[in-house]
Amino acid sequence: MAMLAFAAVSAQAADWPTRPVQIVVPYPPGGNVDVAARIIAPGLEKAFGQPFVVDNRAGAGGLIAGEYVARAKPDGNTLFLAANGPLLFSPIIFNRPAYHWKKDFEPISTVSLTPMVMQARPSLEADSFEALIDFAKKHPETLNMASPGAGTSNHLMSEMLQKETGASWMTVHYKGNAPATTDLIGGQVDFNFDQVSVALPFIQEGKLKPLAVTSEKRVPALPNVPTLEEAGLKGLVAYTFTGLLAPKGTPDDIVQRVSAALHDILAQPDVIEKFQKLGAEARSATPQEFQAYLEKEDARWVPIIKEAGINAK
Secondary structure, eight states, X not given: OHHHHHHXXXXXXXXXXXXXXXXXXXXXXXXXXXXXXXXXXXXXXXXXXXXXXXXXXXXXXGHHHHHHHHTSOSSSSEEEEEEHXXXXXXXXXXXXXXXXHHHHEEEEEEEXXXXXXXXXXXXXXXXXXXXXXXXXXHSTTOSEEEESSXXXXXXXXXXXXXXXXXXXXXXXXXXXXXXXXXXXXXXSSOEEEEEHHHHHHHHHTTSSEEEEEOSSSOOTTSTTSOBTTTTTOTTOOOEEEEEEEEETTOOHHHHHHHHHHHHHHTTSHHHHHHHHHTTOEEOOOOHHHHHHHHHHHHXXXXXXXXXXXXXXX
C-alpha cells in the first residue's frame, strides 16, 4: 500500500501542473512583493504551460496569506511568495503562532533581495553614518527614527544597529512607509531605514540624504554611499527578501522543478532589469540554499524581536 501511495504521488508530480497555479501574495497589489510575483509569473507560465495567477491576500502582517498556504493541499497548486515579515516575524509579533516556516513550508527559491538605506533629513547636521552614530552615543534618545511599523525589517534594522554600535535613539512608529517618509521629508523626525527601491526617488530629488546602505556591495544607483561594512560594521548586511515556498509535503520533484525554472527566469536580462528598476537584485537559490538562508535569518532577527519586546499591540 505504501508503494502504491508513493507511485500515485510520483505520477501526480510528473503530471503537474494540470490546472492554474496560485501564487499567494501577503500584501495588496502594487508593492514590491506583488510586483515580484507579477515579474516571475509569465516565465513560470511559459515553463509549465499553465497560468500562474497572483492572488493578493493582505492582512494581519501577512498572517492571512501564510495561514492560507500552510493549510492548502500540498499538490503544487498553491505557492507562497513571502517576505521577511510574513514568513519569519509576524507569527511572533502578532503572538499568533499559526505556522512556522520550517514546519509548515517547503522552501523553493529566493526571488529578489532589496537592500535598505539609512537616510536623514537634509537639515540634520550629521552628514555621514559615523557622525550620526557618534551624535547618538553622546546624546542618547535625542534623535528620532521613523519606523513604518513595529517588527518591520526597517524597525529591526534600527534595533540591530543600536545593539551593535551602542548608540541610542527614539523610535517613532507609523502606519506604513508613506506617513513615515512624509514626516521625515518634513523634518518632524531625523532619519530612518527604508528599502532602496522606495527611497531612491526622494534621494535623487535631494529631499533626503543617504548615509549608508545595508548591502554587501555599494548600490549601483547610489555609488557614493558606503555600506555598513565599509563603515566598520563587519558582517552587518541586511536585505528585504522575497522567496517562493510551497506547503509542507509538496512532492520534492515539483519543488525542484519550480526552483530550476526560477533559476532560468531570474537569469534573463529583461527580468534582471525589471528588478533593478525596483532597486532589487534578482537572486535565485536551490531549495537547500534557501533553507539555509532562512535558518540564518531566523537565528539573526527573531532574538532581536524577543529581546526588544516587539509586538503588534
